[in-house]
Amino acid sequence: MYDVILVRYGEISLKGKNRNFFVHTLIQRIKENISHLAPRKIESRFGRLYVPVVDNDHQELLEGLRKVFGIVSLSPALRVERDEGKIKEACLKVIDKVIDKDKVKTFKVETRRVDKTFPIKSMELDQILGGTILKAYGNFLKVDIHNPEIELGVEVRKEDVFVYCERIEGFGGLPLGVTGKGLCLLSGGIDSPVAFWLAAKRGIMVEALHFHSYPFTSQRAKQKVEDLCKKLAKYCGKVKLHTVPFTQIQKEIKMKCPDDMLITIMRRFMFRIAERYAQKRKALVLITGENVAQVASQTLESMYVINEVVKIPVIRPLITMDKWEIIEKAKAIDTFETSILPYEDCCTVFVPKNPKTKPTLKQCLKAEENLDVEKLVEEAVENILVEEFTWEF
Numbered sequence: 001m002y003d004v005i006l007v008r009y010g011e012i013s014l015k016g017k018n019r020n021f022f023v024h025t026l027i028q029r030i031k032e033n034i035s036h037l038a039p040r041k042i043e044s045r046f047g048r049l050y051v052p053v054v055d056n057d058h059q060e061l062l063e064g065l066r067k068v069f070g071i072v073s074l075s076p077a078l079r080v081e082r083d084e085g086k087i088k089e090a091c092l093k094v095i096d097k098v099i100d101k102d103k104v105k106t107f108k109v110e111t112r113r114v115d116k117t118f119p120i121k122s123m124e125l126d127q128i129l130g131g132t133i134l135k136a137y138g139n140f141l142k143v144d145i146h147n148p149e150i151e152l153g154v155e156v157r158k159e160d161v162f163v164y165c166e167r168i169e170g171f172g173g174l175p176l177g178v179t180g181k182g183l184c185l186l187s188g189g190i191d192s193p194v195a196f197w198l199a200a201k202r203g204i205m206v207e208a209l210h211f212h213s214y215p216f217t218s219q220r221a222k223q224k225v226e227d228l229c230k231k232l233a234k235y236c237g238k239v240k241l242h243t244v245p246f247t248q249i250q251k252e253i254k255m256k257c258p259d260d261m262l263i264t265i266m267r268r269f270m271f272r273i274a275e276r277y278a279q280k281r282k283a284l285v286l287i288t289g290e291n292v293a294q295v296a297s298q299t300l301e302s303m304y305v306i307n308e309v310v311k312i313p314v315i316r317p318l319i320t321m322d323k324w325e326i327i328e329k330a331k332a333i334d335t336f337e338t339s340i341l342p343y344e345d346c347c348t349v350f351v352p353k354n355p356k357t358k359p360t361l362k363q364c365l366k367a368e369e370n371l372d373v374e375k376l377v378e379e380a381v382e383n384i385l386v387e388e389f390t391w392e393f
């Protein structure tokens with residue numbers, strides 16, 4: 001029944017000189033996220049986008065649009081000429097879809113006369129349309145202008161009029177890519193996919209970097225990370241996964257470093273490799289799923305000595321969140337079920353009995369004395385495998 005989906009974007013409209021670039025990018029991202037549907041022309045007019053419905057596909061269209069970062073809300077709408085009779089007809093059609101024939105609901109009409117040359121003023125049009133609706137559906141509806149259950153929106157624009165009832169929330173944020181590129185250290189756990197998603201929501205074009213220790217970690221553990229990338233691609237169109245062969249480095253650390261320093265030294269290597277590779281990929285920041293005091297390697301002392309090996313900024317979107325908040329988010333973005341599959345990660349394989357919770361820089365430097373850090377980092381970076389994953393519709 002609907003002709004068009006009305007797309008509202010919030011923050012982008014505030015971006016001054018960059019506005020056109022942001023809107024253009026948003027349109028590109030929308031096209032990518034609905035590329036499995038029939039092609040259509042997206043219109044951009046005065047702070048709104050209009051995406052036409054083709055062959056009644058408004059549900060699939062909404063599903064695709066809902067996941068595009070930068071969109072604040074969506075309304076499936078009827079588009080009609082600027083003619084009072086046609087507007088009334090459209091209002092009745094839209095209302096008919098949302099009334100409940102077993103219960104009286106409250107409603108109001110909210111007109112926005114964006115084009116002031118339209119001869120009927122907003123309040124007057126509210127009253128005319130409200131009257132028409134009550135005449136047809138008076139048994140199921142009554143007016144409540146303060147707290148209505150149903151709000152019928154009417155937008156009068158220069159070319160045409162849009163009538164809608166539903167308002168579906170988007171994620172907000174910024175269109176993917178407008179803020180630059182970042183590299184997310186993606187394990188198979190619960191946290192890093194959420195960190196990836198949150199960074200992407202702020203417009204960062206995020207690529208994933210995974211450390212894999214085959215054969216200590218299985219192919220299934222790698223598959224799990226690939227599946228997470230596919231889930232994230234639902235929001236990002238496609239996700240690049242860079243896999244670092246980490247076995248050799250872990251063996252060396254295990255052989256040459258004190259047991260209680262294994263995790264700290266391993267993380268220092270991860271950061272060094274990530275920074276070196278970020279330079280190659282022209283990524284400006286690293287992103288991790290770290291969180292204060294969740295595990296031994298996430299004490300402030302650990303974070304300090306781990307961070308010390310890099311200059312690149314490290315974004316930690318989850319840093320102050322409680323575990324339950326992270327889990328809720330993981331469920332909401334549909335990565336949780338994959339994350340809890342019980343396949344080992346390279347960190348879990350090498351967990352020492354008593355990891356140091358307060359390592360010092362002096363201890364780190366001492367532990368690394370017998371390692372050829374530069375050679376190990378360079379070799380790992382040289383052998384990174386690149387794959388790309390898209391959401392399978």
Ligand SMILES: Nc1ncnc2c1ncn2[C@@H]1O[C@H](COP(=O)(O)OP(=O)(O)OP(=O)(O)O)[C@@H](O)[C@H]1O
Pocket residue numbers: 184185186187188189190191192193209210211212287288289290291294295297298345346347
């Ligand atoms: N194998 C790995 N590959 C890539 N990044 C990793 C890997 N293991 C850990 N990381 C990065 O280091 C961060 C901290 O890992 P750690 O295991 O201490 O915490 P975590 O809370 O279990 O994180 P997650 O749930 O993301 O695995 C992760 O969020 C991730 O960004």
